[in-house]
Amino acid sequence: MSSGKQERSPAQQRGEIAKLAVAEGCHLVCEFSDEAITGDSGPEKRPGFRAMLEAAERGEFQVLLLENGDRLGRFDSLAGAEHYNRLREAGIRIVTCSDGEIDLGTFEGRVVHTVRQEGRHAFLRDLSRKVVRGQIANAKAGNSNGGGVRYAMDRVLVDGSGKIVRRLADGETVRMPGHRTQQVPSRDKTKLAAVRYMFERFANADLTYRALAFELEDRGYPSPKGAGWNAATVSAMLRNPAYRGSVRWGARTSARYCTCQGDAIVSANGNGGHRQPEEAVVVDGAHAGIVAAKLFDRVQRKVSQRYRTRVGRRGVFPLSGLIYCEHCGQPMHASSQARHDRKGRDCYQYPRYMCSSYNVSGQRNKAGCGCYWIKADLVQGWLVKKLQEIFLGPGREALVDEIQKHLRGTAKTSRADAERLGKRVAVLDAEVARLVKAVRTLDAPELLTELGNARAEQGRIKAELSRAAAYNAPEDVQAEAERIADLTWELGERLSEADPAVLRELFRRMVSRIDCRWEKTPRGKGRAKSRLAGGRVYLRPSPLFVLEANHAEACPQKPKKLLTAGTRTHLIGRSINRSSAASLGSVYTDRRRRGRIGDTSAPVGRNLSEESAGIVGPTARKG
Ligand SMILES: [Zn+2]
Incomplete structure (x- = not known):
């Protein structure tokens, strides 16, 4: 059964079915109905229909009685086939008051059924055309086609x-x-x-x-x-x-079959929402x-003059949808600050992420957020470094230390030591290989090439290490160690130079959410200065973390600097590289997300432990 404006009311339909049940010698077990829901909707929008299919599969009834073949739905023949097939497989007989039994077991029966089914579907399309024709005429006469009452x-x-x-x-x-x-x-x-x-x-x-x-x-x-x-x-x-x-009508549409284009009736193509101004009827x-x-x-x-179309923003802002303001819990909006030259031309664009509460409502936003923003390249660069650190090993500094130690010969130049370093290089090698494998699933050929290059660099490190054994002077040692570490760490730079769209995909695979915390200090006259006080990054559990666990096994002497799946680790206050001492804070894996790889919705990580000592970087300013 469906809407009350059908040929027969639900009460009448019930009466017909009761008579049919007597004629067929059936005992009524249960009744399903979807009142006031259009018949071309699938089971997802029709709870009664869904319940009927499920009950059929559980074998709760043997015969399905319908007032009319329409009652099951006005699908087109292909969309309907799936549902009819489910009923057939469950061994249900379908009997209607109007057309008798629907015979899905024979060729003739199926042909007749398909033709009827298409006929019912055509009726809906036809009805949609008629409705739109009426609406256009109504709008052209200056009348309202329903919808909200305008202000004033x-x-x-x-x-x-x-x-x-x-x-x-x-x-x-x-x-x-x-x-x-x-x-x-x-x-x-x-x-x-x-x-x-x-x-x-x-x-x-x-x-x-x-x-x-x-x-x-x-x-x-x-x-x-x-x-x-x-x-x-x-x-x-x-x-x-x-x-x-x-009077304007048709500036928005949610039509499924037909809609207007000026005076004409056109196919809706399923494109809902706002439309071009010339598509509407205006009187x-x-x-x-x-x-x-x-x-x-x-x-x-x-x-x-003010209206500008925004295109391709996502490409420029790989973190949009992932980065949040911790104070209001709202996402940070991607925005660009343009600096102009004296002639008013756009000179420089400064892409940044800004608290959306402030961005939308300004100083008077309800959450009381200040002008909280962070430069896009800064936070992205930081994240790339951090991810690199997590996925490639305990950090550049540790690597430099190790290499230096080796080069200086302060550590006993025993056979065991050399073996340890050899193993370390092998582990790094294996990790990069695994990262390459993981990134391959991203289907980003460009990034793949970059990572392939990085792998080649690893080979060079090995060569450098054996050659470096010849160095003895301490000033050479420092420089050489740095240089070797840089080779590995170049990967970060390569990543940050990658196409933003590729970078975005990579971030989404690895990170589920970034929360930024801010400090607002009053500066008098109602003004305030805002600066980044720290933040948290929630990593998405992924096959890549297996790699981390292996790493912990490989280097048990440095467990506290490693990030193993499901554990919070302190990556706090330690500088990431020479150029940027900035750090956003701690990095978490989000336990509750384990095993849900590829799910891009951001979780709320608020109830995780609050003890993340924040850190700090001279990364944002101004209020
Ligand atoms: Zn905020």
Whole structure:
């Protein structure tokens, strides 16, 4: 059974089925229905249908009685086949009041069934066309096709001749033949004033949408949903042609089969959401406007100058969706700060991640976040280094130490020592090989080449090490050790030079969330200075961590510097390389995420131990 506006009501359908049950000699066991859900929806949207399929598979009934073949659904023949097949496999007989038994066991039966099925589906498509045709005609007559009531507008009931019968109350529905609803300017003077103020102010002053929202808030104009004014609302209202007296319909659609393109009916292609302005039906002068057409057009020109399309942002910001502000728990938005030269041209772009509470609502954000931001290249570079450290070994410094020790000959140049170093190099070698293997699953040929090169470098290290045995002077030793370590560590630089889209994919595979913690110190006059106080990185459990466990086995003498799967480790306060002493804080693996590789949704890691001593870097400033 489905919606109440079908040919027969659910009660009537029940009556028919009861009669059919008697005729078929069946005893009614259970009843399934999906009232008011369209018949072309799959089981995911129809709980009754789903329950029926499951009950059939559990063998809770033998015969399925339907009022009509439509009742099972108006799928097209391919979409429906799956469900019918499930019923057939469960050995269910399907009997309908209108068409008798649906015979899926024979060739003829299946052909007849398929033809009927397609016919029912065509009915839906046909219906969709008719509905859209009616909606276009209705909109062109200046009527409302439903949807929300605009701010500062009222709904009115209009009779066949276009005369207003009366104003409708909020949420009131009227079904009267020949009557339609329209939206006209409200009688609420405060709301009308708010709209006029908004348009005039925007046209005459140089204001951002956000600043305008604050002004409306300060002046006490009631906001559309009572939750306060914000930039998005202001921007949407300034573009809405209803305020100059036009009716617009079709600017958004969620249609499945048909939709409008101007006056024409076109296939919807499943593209919902906002559409191009020319795709909508617009009727000018359908009702009295709230602002003058001239003023409205002036505002549109100004709006279009501000409007910029954002494209390809994800490519530039590999961490978007992964990095969060710890104070408000909101994601940090990717944003770019452009510095201009004297002629006003864009000179430099500074990509950065910014607390979205501040980015969206400014200083007056509810979470009380300051201007918290961090430079994108800085945090990305840091992360690459950190990941490299985790996946390649206990750290560059440890490596330098070890190499130096070896070169200086302070450690006993015994056979055992040389063997240990040899083993260490072999382990590094194996790890890089494994990393290459893991990265291969990313299907990023570019990165693969880079890592292949890195592997070649490992071979060179071995050669360097054997050659370095000849060095004796202490100043040479330091330089040589650094140089050798750099060869390994170049991998980080290679990674950070990789295509941002590839880098993004790599980060998403390894990291589930990054939380940034901030310090806000007042600077007087309501101003504050914000700086990064530390943070946490939650690593995604992945096959790569097996590598870490192996590493711990391989180098038991340095366990505290290693990161093993599921354990928090202190990677705090230790400089990562010579150029950047900055460190975000501690690195965690997220235990609860174990085994869910490839799941890109960020978990909330808040209830993990709070003892992460934060650290610090001179990484962000300003408030
Ligand atoms: Zn925040």
